[in-house]
Amino acid sequence: MFLARTGEAGSHAPFAVPERRKAMRPPAHRRHGTVTLPLTAAAAALALGAVVLTGSGDDTTTAATASSADPVDARQAENLDRSVVSVGGPDGNLVTWRLLGEDDPATAFNVYRDGELITPEPLTGATNHLDTGAPSDAAYTVAAVVDGEEQPPSEPSLTFADGYLDVPLDRPEGGSVNGSDYTYDASDASVGDLDGDGQYEIVLKWDPTNAKDNSQSGHTGPVLIDAYALDGTRLWRIDLGANIRAGAHYTQFQVYDYDGDGSAEVAMKTADGTRDGEGTVIGDAGADHRNPSGYVLSGPEYLTVFEGTTGRALDTVDYVPARGNVADWGDDYGNRVDRFLAGTAYLDGENPSMVFSRGYYTRAVVAAWDFRDGQLSQRWVFDSDDPGNQGYAGQGFHSLSVADAEGDGRDEVMFGAAAIDDDGTGLWATGYGHGDALHVGDFLPDRPGLEVYGVSENASAPDAWLVDAATGDTLWELGPGGGDNGRGVAGDIWADNPGAEFWSSNVAGLRGADGEEVGAKPGSANFLVWWDGDASRELLDGTRIDKYGPDGGTRLLTGEDVASNNGTKATPALSGDILGDWREEVVWRTSDNTALRIYSTPHETDLRVPALVDDSQYRVALAWQNTAYNQPPHPSFALGEGTAGGAP
Numbered sequence: 001m002f003l004a005r006t007g008e009a010g011s012h013a014p015f016a017v018p019e020r021r022k023a024m025r026p027p028a029h030r031r032h033g034t035v036t037l038p039l040t041a042a043a044a045a046l047a048l049g050a051v052v053l054t055g056s057g058d059d060t061t062t063a064a065t066a067s068s069a070d071p072v073d074a075r076q077a078e079n080l081d082r083s084v085v086s087v088g089g090p091d092g093n094l095v096t097w098r099l100l101g102e103d104d105p106a107t108a109f110n111v112y113r114d115g116e117l118i119t120p121e122p123l124t125g126a127t128n129h130l131d132t133g134a135p136s137d138a139a140y141t142v143a144a145v146v147d148g149e150e151q152p153p154s155e156p157s158l159t160f161a162d163g164y165l166d167v168p169l170d171r172p173e174g175g176s177v178n179g180s181d182y183t184y185d186a187s188d189a190s191v192g193d194l195d196g197d198g199q200y201e202i203v204l205k206w207d208p209t210n211a212k213d214n215s216q217s218g219h220t221g222p223v224l225i226d227a228y229a230l231d232g233t234r235l236w237r238i239d240l241g242a243n244i245r246a247g248a249h250y251t252q253f254q255v256y257d258y259d260g261d262g263s264a265e266v267a268m269k270t271a272d273g274t275r276d277g278e279g280t281v282i283g284d285a286g287a288d289h290r291n292p293s294g295y296v297l298s299g300p301e302y303l304t305v306f307e308g309t310t311g312r313a314l315d316t317v318d319y320v321p322a323r324g325n326v327a328d329w330g331d332d333y334g335n336r337v338d339r340f341l342a343g344t345a346y347l348d349g350e351n352p353s354m355v356f357s358r359g360y361y362t363r364a365v366v367a368a369w370d371f372r373d374g375q376l377s378q379r380w381v382f383d384s385d386d387p388g389n390q391g392y393a394g395q396g397f398h399s400l401s402v403a404d405a406e407g408d409g410r411d412e413v414m415f416g417a418a419a420i421d422d423d424g425t426g427l428w429a430t431g432y433g434h435g436d437a438l439h440v441g442d443f444l445p446d447r448p449g450l451e452v453y454g455v456s457e458n459a460s461a462p463d464a465w466l467v468d469a470a471t472g473d474t475l476w477e478l479g480p481g482g483g484d485n486g487r488g489v490a491g492d493i494w495a496d497n498p499g500a501e502f503w504s505s506n507v508a509g510l511r512g513a514d515g516e517e518v519g520a521k522p523g524s525a526n527f528l529v530w531w532d533g534d535a536s537r538e539l540l541d542g543t544r545i546d547k548y549g550p551d552g553g554t555r556l557l558t559g560e561d562v563a564s565n566n567g568t569k570a571t572p573a574l575s576g577d578i579l580g581d582w583r584e585e586v587v588w589r590t591s592d593n594t595a596l597r598i599y600s601t602p603h604e605t606d607l608r609v610p611a612l613v614d615d616s617q618y619r620v621a622l623a624w625q626n627t628a629y630n631q632p633p634h635p636s637f638a639l640g641e642g643t644a645g646g647a648p
Helices: 616-624
Strands: 035-039 060-064 085-089 092-096 108-113 128-132 140-146 149-153 158-160 164-168 175-177 180-182 184-192 201-208 224-228 234-239 254-256 265-271 301-307 313-318 340-345 353-358 365-372 375-383 401-403 412-414 418-420 426-429 438-441 451-455 464-468 474-478 488-491 501-504 507-511 517-519 527-529 538-541 544-547 554-558 574-576 585-590 595-599
Touching: 092 140, 108 128, 158 164, 184 254, 184 574, 184 585, 184 616, 224 265, 254 340, 254 616, 265 340, 265 353, 265 365, 313 365, 313 375, 340 401, 340 412, 340 616, 401 438, 401 616, 438 488, 451 488, 464 501, 574 616
Parallel strands: 085 158, 507 517
Antiparallel strands: 035 060, 085 092, 092 128, 108 140, 140 149, 164 595, 175 180, 184 201, 201 224, 224 234, 254 265, 265 301, 301 313, 340 353, 353 365, 365 375, 401 412, 412 418, 418 426, 438 451, 451 464, 464 474, 488 501, 501 507, 527 538, 538 544, 544 554, 574 585, 585 595
16 A cells, blocks of 8 residues: 655655645555556556566566555655665665655656766666765765656765764763663664655654563663654654653654644653653653552553654643553553553544554553644544453554555554454454564465464464454464464565565474475574565564575674664664665664664665555554564565566
8 A cells, every 4th residue: 555645856746745645545455356467667556556576677567456446545645755875885886766656657767976967868777776986975866757857856865885874862861760770772763754854854762771671670760762863963852751661561652744744743651750852841740650669550641742843742631541450451560551552553544543552461452543733632442341342352462563454445453363443443353362473464465465474472372373464364373382482473585485484483494375384494583674686575683684595594784883672672773664765774773872873775676666665554664663572564565576566
């Protein structure tokens, strides 16, 4: 489901920011049968809801879905620029830029180095160009060519002279609380166009080094949230205060343009003593609701939306649900009551809503909110305690996903082993129970719709399972076996096997579309990244990227002087298609916490693919990626070797 903007600086369409940006929704993902179409560029397929991979300058034939029965809804979208990057390497500079969803299929590009044209003919294939022998500090622009006419140039390139770009950070001073000393580590990050200039800024969470898992007692330092431009300019800092405990399950923040004014907002749970980006305190500045064990089990809880440009609190409401009786959530000391998740979803098919939840081991409550005209309003609340919803208790995971599971243009909340429909009613629950890793995508491109892959924590449940995203019907399951299956991944990592592959900690081997073993298990089960030039995805774990092979992996990148986050989870601050062409960047903190180091691919590609952030499911996945146990983003379409959407 690709988003298309009304205009973009430097494109053939005049740039204009409407009051509410819209994007035409294409038909659902391969749900109503296929037609075969000859196409010459990826953008031609976007109106049909499929992706096409074309070798440079080559025609190809692919399968795309078309159905007059599909609704055509308008989705609010960002107006992003070309985001040109120059990645230095031994052979020169690899220049990459965005192909936008609304680009005419015939759009070509001229590339300029320091103002001089370096491409004799406009480039009609993939949106990358290797400038052999060029100095690493060269500056580049690209200009679209439409119907033979060159359009205005892009903004100048970002320079990755050593293969990466450092975004300097203003590391906070540490402190001491209740005898526990702490410093700060740069932790999870997200992106959004905070000022409406077509470029992403970074929103970063600072965790104190005495952060705790919910199962652990102890006081923590305050959680801080910063915003940075890519040149390292700090835009603002929010201090969540003493009444928000630090740890992976407490603070989930969403960065998205919820009101359609062209600039993203930031939303998160707050409390008495939270100080916004302008220094204004929310609630009672002097309140301290921590108990002797460091837990916060009393006092008001809030949901606040902050302005992206200033960090100023725009609106604050009571957090839903309230904690109530702590023991109602599964224990009486404060572990399960404070398990929070968050996401962003197009519940009405047009405008983004924010979703915040509490609980998943037993009771689970999910609340959806809209932010319009400066105010939060509640859209709906789903509570597993309500009559008829009991089957949804205990089905949540340590993360969630968002997808148009039913293909009707409206998003569902994929809540682990259950799904909540766009109207806040239960869609399905498998009964498999709680788990740690969840993936939603078009993993089996030969069958209609999307699939959900999960791994289970309970010994009585399957170790791993795959279900239909629309119905929850089981496609296959493996186990039960050894109990807590703590890691699991789904993605197309091997070109020799059709569709996606699946693997997990407790299940032997690499599994194919039918759940049967097809190869050796990869060396990691963590994140994924499109990094090299082909359509298969690579393995991202800790501070390294590997290419899968049945006889052993190949190291493609080892991050230099960087560190991963979240302990043994070893996740990046952020990973996704945030700059340049469709390949994905990886953002790690430097080992000394003085910068965020962004790596972008140095590998050429001949695949012409629109920016992945133009796909709605992928874009909201970047928003929820920081939630609890971080998971990689997946688009709503199949992108990989050997699929209908794969490279010829």
